[in-house]
Amino acid sequence: MALYKERLNALVVKLHEINVLKFGDYKMKSGMHSPVYFDLRIIVSYPKVLAEVSNLICEFAKNSLGNCDHVCGVPYAALSIATLVAVGADKSMLIRRKEAKDYGTKRMVEGCYNPGDSCVIVEDVVTSGLSIVETVGDLEREGLKVTESIVVVDREQGGTERLASQGLKMRSLVTLTEIMHILHEAGKVDKATVTKVKTYLTESRVPIPSDRVPGSLAVKQTTDERLKMTFDARAEKSTNMMSARLLRLMATKRTNLCVAGDLRSSAAVLRLADAVGPYICVFKTHVDALDDFSGQFGPQLCEIAKTHNFLIMEDRKFGDIGNTVSLQYGAGNFSVAAWADLVTVHALPGPGIIDGLVSCLETHRAHLKDRACFIVAEMSCKDALTTASYRSEAMKLAETRVDFVAGVVSQSASGIPSPGLIQLTPGVRAGVNGTPQSDSDGLGQQYNSPRHVVLERGADVAVVGRGVTEAPDSAEAAKFYRDLLWEAYLERVSE
Numbered sequence: 001m002a003l004y005k006e007r008l009n010a011l012v013v014k015l016h017e018i019n020v021l022k023f024g025d026y027k028m029k030s031g032m033h034s035p036v037y038f039d040l041r042i043i044v045s046y047p048k049v050l051a052e053v054s055n056l057i058c059e060f061a062k063n064s065l066g067n068c069d070h071v072c073g074v075p076y077a078a079l080s081i082a083t084l085v086a087v088g089a090d091k092s093m094l095i096r097r098k099e100a101k102d103y104g105t106k107r108m109v110e111g112c113y114n115p116g117d118s119c120v121i122v123e124d125v126v127t128s129g130l131s132i133v134e135t136v137g138d139l140e141r142e143g144l145k146v147t148e149s150i151v152v153v154d155r156e157q158g159g160t161e162r163l164a165s166q167g168l169k170m171r172s173l174v175t176l177t178e179i180m181h182i183l184h185e186a187g188k189v190d191k192a193t194v195t196k197v198k199t200y201l202t203e204s205r206v207p208i209p210s211d212r213v214p215g216s217l218a219v220k221q222t223t224d225e226r227l228k229m230t231f232d233a234r235a236e237k238s239t240n241m242m243s244a245r246l247l248r249l250m251a252t253k254r255t256n257l258c259v260a261g262d263l264r265s266s267a268a269v270l271r272l273a274d275a276v277g278p279y280i281c282v283f284k285t286h287v288d289a290l291d292d293f294s295g296q297f298g299p300q301l302c303e304i305a306k307t308h309n310f311l312i313m314e315d316r317k318f319g320d321i322g323n324t325v326s327l328q329y330g331a332g333n334f335s336v337a338a339w340a341d342l343v344t345v346h347a348l349p350g351p352g353i354i355d356g357l358v359s360c361l362e363t364h365r366a367h368l369k370d371r372a373c374f375i376v377a378e379m380s381c382k383d384a385l386t387t388a389s390y391r392s393e394a395m396k397l398a399e400t401r402v403d404f405v406a407g408v409v410s411q412s413a414s415g416i417p418s419p420g421l422i423q424l425t426p427g428v429r430a431g432v433n434g435t436p437q438s439d440s441d442g443l444g445q446q447y448n449s450p451r452h453v454v455l456e457r458g459a460d461v462a463v464v465g466r467g468v469t470e471a472p473d474s475a476e477a478a479k480f481y482r483d484l485l486w487e488a489y490l491e492r493v494s495e
């Protein structure tokens with residue numbers, strides 16, 4: 001055992017030496033900064049290191065490997081490691097394809113196997129755990145049974161908890177915390193770097209409630225219970241990183257107001273965001289309504305969001321098949337995934353729409369912890385076709401796709417399956433005394449007062465558009481709505 005530990009320590013030092021483990025300030029595609037970066041793909045250029053990683057896995061997971069029928073590598077980085085592990089353990093190897101072939105067998109899993117065979121997954125680095133979840137899905141669809149996942153590095157950013165919540169066992173050779181300890185002991189990194197990584201881990205990790213039901217966002221709560229919980233308490237119950245982040249932001253900044261910046265010029269939207277920034281938790285956009293959208297818009301809005309600490313939601317209401325939304329989300333003039341923290345999505349196409357958006361993030365190497373969607377379960381406009389049964393199916397989708405769903409757009413509180421999901425309610429407008437100024441806009445929109453949506457309809461975040469944009473002073477109007485909405489929230493949780 002001591003020998004194994006010594007070899008592991010030496011391997012970590014070597015990985016640092018060959019630049020697999022790097023420290024600095026790495027801007028991820030998502031825009032988020034990380035003080036640490038792992039690139040295990042390059043070990044194919046270092047045969048001795050590759051062999052040692054595989055040998056240590058064989059030793060570490062001797063029993064699991066001995067008892068399984070196959071070893072499956074997650075594409076692409078882990079394939080070389082998995083191959084050597086399969087050879088070392090004398091097991092057959094399976095490869096999960098990234099995409100199905102459009103000719104021949106069209107299978108997602110290559111190799112020889114029979115339904116009912118057992119399989120151990122090998123992965124290089126785990127962050128959110130999503131690649132493993134997807135791999136398990138593909139293997140199970142082929143009738144294979146996954147007994148365990150063995151990973152080289154666990155970044156400790158929610159992957160283990162996510163897999164555990166789905167009943168999947170994962171073990172790692174080494175965690176990020178252990179790496180920091182080993183490198184510090186070996187004199188390779190200083191105390192400041194260790195502290196920086198520790199802080200980063202604390203800030204980017206979402207606590208997972210111990211009482212969570214496997215496969216669901218959190219323990220089922222009745223609607224009443226959800227509405228009585230504070231945003232802080234609900235953040236603790238949330239396993240979607242963005243919902244936890246938004247709930248905490250709301251609690252800290254004491255605001256549950258989202259302003260819809262539905263104006264036609266980029267400059268006017270940016271001015272509005274800056275003016276209302278101090279009073280909001282979310283700024284909502286419709287960039288396809290801008291006359292003069294340019295690539296500068298996203299980064300400029302992100303700067304303003306950073307200054308005032310709010311999240312950006314592009315109310316795109318994606319509604320197509322997975323492949324199309326993947327393109328719409330990441331590409332085109334708008335490149336929404338590059339700058340919008342949150343997007344809205346129709347439930348109509350079913351789970352494939354979420355897969356499409358998530359796959360776009362993977363292509364852009366953005367992280368699930370920095371991006372999420374809200375499912376449009378119910379619309380505010382008159383005679384909307386979002387019926388009770390549609391709404392209920394949308395809620396089911398939200399609950400099962402907690403990896404990417406932070407909340408729902410809804411006009412009512414009932415049936416929201418978990419306190420971790422945030423209810424976003426548009427159709428809010430008030431007169432001077434807070435009562436509805438008018439209950440419609442002549443084009444089907446239906447308005448309710450800020451108090452009513454929070455206390456009677458269960459809104460966590462209330463969306464106000466023209467109530468702010470058409471006011472003589474938008475900052476004053478935002479402050480006015482912020483106060484009314486927050487007061488109603490405090491009344492709700494203190495009842």
Ligand SMILES: O=c1ccn([C@@H]2O[C@H](COP(=O)(O)O)[C@@H](O)[C@H]2O)c(=O)[nH]1
Binds near residue numbers: 381429
């Ligand atoms: O059901 C829905 C979903 C989204 N919206 C959006 O909210 C704002 C409302 O603006 P107002 O000016 O306050 O009416 C707007 O961006 C809509 O696209 C909605 O109203 N209803």
